[in-house]
Structure formats: C-alpha cells, structure tokens
Amino acid sequence: MDDYQTEEETVFVVEEVSKIIKESIEAVIGGNAYQHSRVNHWTTSVVEQCLSQLSKLGKPFKYIVTCIIMQKNGAGLQTASACFWDNNTDGSCAVRWENKSMYCIASVFGLAI
C-alpha cells in the first residue's frame, strides 16, 4: 500500500497529462480560426501553459512539450517520435485537436529525475 503511493509520485500519469494538454489547447485556440499572424503566438502559448501546469504538479520530472499547428488545406502531415529512456518511470502523451480551419498536435514527454 505504501509502495503504491510512492510509485504514484514517480510514474508518468498519462490521463492527468492528457487533460492538462487538452485544457491548454482549448484555452489558447478554442474557437479561433487559423491566422498566419497569430499562430506563432498560439504555439508558444500552448507549450508555455502546458509546461506551467505540469510543473505545478510538483513531480520529480523533467518535461518536454511540443506543439504543431497546421492550417487545413488538404496537405498531408505525418509525425513520429522515438524515445530512449527508462520504461518504468518515463512516459509520453500526445493529443490531437482540430477545428474547422486548423489541426493542433501537442505532445508531452516526461522523464523521471
């Protein structure tokens, strides 16, 4: 029982992180249409907001947050990632979001210290 509680602190919890990412994306671009002049600001806001929510969790992790925003015009986009880490403690979570005019893909990688 005690061990389980200790594990909770040092294991990457995908659900929790997924919620944080979704909320950050919605807060920044929910309801907006793709605008070339603003998208730079949006990507940085999404990653910053995710990162500050994640660091508030207070877990002994290093985080890497990436965000891609692409205009919808029929182009194909494929992303992949590979990780060399400790399978027991580290993890990642990617969230795909879209609206009428753009796609947003945000990923969080958490590495235990």
Place this chain on the structure above:
Amino acid sequence: MEEYQNGSEGSFNSEETDGIVKECIESVVAGDDYSQSQVNKWTASIVERCLTQLVKQGKPYKYIVTCAVMQKTGAGLHTANSCYWDTAMDGSCTVRWENRTMYCVVSVFAVAIA
C-alpha cells in the same frame, strides 16, 4: 581552456547531433517525392535511425526524437517546443529539411541521466 573541453563531454553537443540528424534524413527521403503510402514508413525510419546513431555515442543521456513530414501545398505549419530541465546539461537540436514536394522537421531532445 581545459574546462571548455570537459564541458563538451558533459553537455549536449548540438553541432554533432545536427550532422547526425541530417544524414539520417537524407538517407531515408532524399530524392523521393511525398507519397501518402510511404510517409508513415519514412517518419518511423528517420526517428529510429537517429535514435540508434545517438545511442551509439554512448553518452549518459536519455533521448527523445520527433519527426514531422508535411506535403508542400502552401499550408502554414508552426511548431514550438518548451522544456523544463537542467539547462546546464540538457539540450535540444532541430533540423529543418525540404525538397520539391515536402518539408521534414526533426527535433532531438537530450536529457542527462544523473
């Protein structure tokens, strides 16, 4: 002077990584046109190759490699990264590559193991 050389071994060398990543991209997609059926295979190959080359260096790092391949149709694409880590030891490197029909953006993040 001595400290500088020690620093090279103990912190992330982004020039070297840049070279490794470029070679991996070229070996997988140079000379190819964007193809919906192959792009899945390409992104997977690029990240695997990069990771293998990086791990071969034998440095005490955990690595994350991401790759995005996008067809050239005039659409806008923006990416951003933010990292919460040890700025002295950890580092990242992003390589942008393109040919006539597609863009490829590969990022490597290296996190030092204590």
